[in-house]
Amino acid sequence: MKKNMKWNIWTCSILLAINLLGIDKAECLEVVYAINAGGDTFIDSHGIKYMRDPLMDKVGTSSDYGKQLIIDRVHPMDQVLYQTERYHHSTFGYDIPVTEDGDYVMILKFCEVYFNSANMKVFDVVLNGDHTVVTELDIFDKVGRGRSHDEYVSFTVLNGKLFYNDADSEILGGKIRVEFIKGHRDNPKINAIAVIKGSIDDVPQLDPIVQEPEEYSDLTEEEEEVPVKSRHTSGPRTPDPYSIDDSSIMIPVFVAIGAFIPLLFCLCKL
Numbered sequence: 001m002k003k004n005m006k007w008n009i010w011t012c013s014i015l016l017a018i019n020l021l022g023i024d025k026a027e028c029l030e031v032v033y034a035i036n037a038g039g040d041t042f043i044d045s046h047g048i049k050y051m052r053d054p055l056m057d058k059v060g061t062s063s064d065y066g067k068q069l070i071i072d073r074v075h076p077m078d079q080v081l082y083q084t085e086r087y088h089h090s091t092f093g094y095d096i097p098v099t100e101d102g103d104y105v106m107i108l109k110f111c112e113v114y115f116n117s118a119n120m121k122v123f124d125v126v127l128n129g130d131h132t133v134v135t136e137l138d139i140f141d142k143v144g145r146g147r148s149h150d151e152y153v154s155f156t157v158l159n160g161k162l163f164y165n166d167a168d169s170e171i172l173g174g175k176i177r178v179e180f181i182k183g184h185r186d187n188p189k190i191n192a193i194a195v196i197k198g199s200i201d202d203v204p205q206l207d208p209i210v211q212e213p214e215e216y217s218d219l220t221e222e223e224e225e226v227p228v229k230s231r232h233t234s235g236p237r238t239p240d241p242y243s244i245d246d247s248s249i250m251i252p253v254f255v256a257i258g259a260f261i262p263l264l265f266c267l268c269k270l
Helices: 002-020 139-143 216-230 246-269
Strands: 031-036 049-052 061-063 085-087 092-097 102-111 122-127 131-137 148-158 161-164 167-170 175-185 192-197
Touching: 031 092, 092 192, 102 131, 122 148, 131 148, 131 161, 139 148
Parallel strands: 031 049
Antiparallel strands: 031 192, 061 085, 092 175, 102 148, 102 192, 122 131, 122 175, 148 161, 161 167
């Protein structure tokens, strides 16, 4: 117990020092498991240490294709978590050691870095073999390309069982398994995983996406019309050409005809 207390104090001291050095708010989180899929060891802006991908050179394909993009909706120093990934042409997963009873949150980090339209990569995520925790995930449809997206999965461990919603499953060998299920559209993938002991309120979360107003284009047109209606030109007002008396227009015509008739008469005499 004393050893664990000293370890927690030491960890929090390091995270506080990281915060003072300018890294975003570090928190004393009880991290059970964290891996940077397709990448190397990395400590994020919250002080969470992500291990090197344990499936490196074993299962599926690791990729850093996302490094050509600037990832939106995430702290600049945390972009690397969404720029590397692991995908596979079949179902694959990770074994996570969970031995203590309590409440947990699994953070699944995703980012679409390849496709430019929805309905191209769609897959499910299953926890401990029995619980479908994410159904038909289409990352592009959720947030578009090059933008981070996290799924938060809350579950409870009690007496060797995992409880999710109203269902439970046995925990075998002190490990639970998260799997990314191959569907009929492209390959399942994952960018990073973190499992933290506590509730959803205890874990760092992405900022909500700010949506553009639906009537934005209509409002713009209305705003552009207002100055036109209220505009006043300098100088005297221009008379309406259609309000001028027709008789004033005909006078010059009669004068021209009167001058032309004598000239025509003289020409005829010649």
